[in-house]
């Protein structure tokens with residue numbers, strides 16, 4: 001059967017705030033959990049200015065590398081890990097998820113958060129990855145990272161902050177432009 | 188009042204120039220200067236090709252614990268009948284191989300009949316309808332079908348250029364069976380005179396692709412003395428399960 005042609009995307013526009021965010025949308029695990037980590041950062045435009053009207057979603061495995069396929073994201077009860085979260089940035093472009101550090105999807109692989117970015121002014125969603133820092137061998141061997149120049153590669157690896165949190169900034173454009181992804185069959 | 192915004196004529200000329208060199212594109216350009224807000228918000232480098240793995244191959248799952256069936260009816264959420272033309276929008280969510288996307292979340296948001304959003308950033312001096320929030324959610328059925336009962340949204344002005352108006356639209360947020368299929372788009376209504384003037388709609392440079400965002404009026408969906416029916420099917424990108432098996436073979 002021939003492929004169907006995908007429906008075009010469009011910008012999320014400026015007026016999503018009363019529709020898409022929901023209670024505890026960014027809390028994949030409750031903030032108090034001992035293994036909770038904060039994944040946070042700022043979304044910037046091509047002039048280096050924070051974007052106040054972007055929305056990020058993350059999709060991830062649990063600490064063992066299993067990707068949960070369970071309901072319960074929209075009405076979180078604090079006990080079920082669904083592996084998906086949503087966060088609208090604040091007025092100075094910052095987002096913050098409370099979650100766990102994902103394990104790699106295959107032994108020895110590099111673990112990452114799958115990230116999708118929406119914004120007013122951005123005509124279609126963008127995909128990227130926030131890799132977990134620390135396992136140098138795994139990062140070195142990752143097929144995507146291996147093909148990037150060092151600066152672009154560094155932009156895809158989250159930074160471990162002094163407080164233990166992970167920082168991952170998104171640059172839609174400019175000298176530090178984030179590497180965004182096209183998957184096969186996206187054409 | 189004097190305005191330093193470009194005229195529609197200037198923007199329409201830019202759109203025509205960008206369309207002149209284009210053919211067969213199926214998705215919007217990210218770099219589309221007539222939409223002024225895109226200038227500093229589009230990546231300048233090509234997207235990097237990656238093989239999806241792990242979490243990218245599994246969409247989040249939603250179920251009946253996540254949403255209430257009444258969330259699919261935007262005319263009964265706020266304690267009274269909203270003003271406007273009552274409609275139903277019905278269709279199917281399919282993947283790139285034509286398979287229905289079952290039991291998956293569809294979210295919508297829209298302006299009211301006067302073209303006003305319930306959003307503190309919407310300063311358009313049109314009336315708020317206290318009986319209309321403009322937000323809906325549902326889960327697709329086994330055949331990928333979704334349906335929302337709502338009010339036909341009005342067009343609204345924006346500040347992209349002088350006298351800029353968005354064609355009436357409903358924002359749609361969609362998931363497939365893989366996270367790689369995640370998408371957000373806008374559904375339009377047939378015959379809107381604002382289509383040619385709108386740089387967001389026209390960022391899709393191919394007419395056939397633009398048509399895919401336009402619902403069709405379907406008289407069989409209309410209900411006697413009650414509402415008008417629109418049909419709009421959505422096709423997501425293809426999944427990779429079979430693709431990767433084929434790759435290994």
Ligand SMILES: [Fe+2]
Nearest residue numbers: 013015356358
């Ligand atoms: Fe809108």
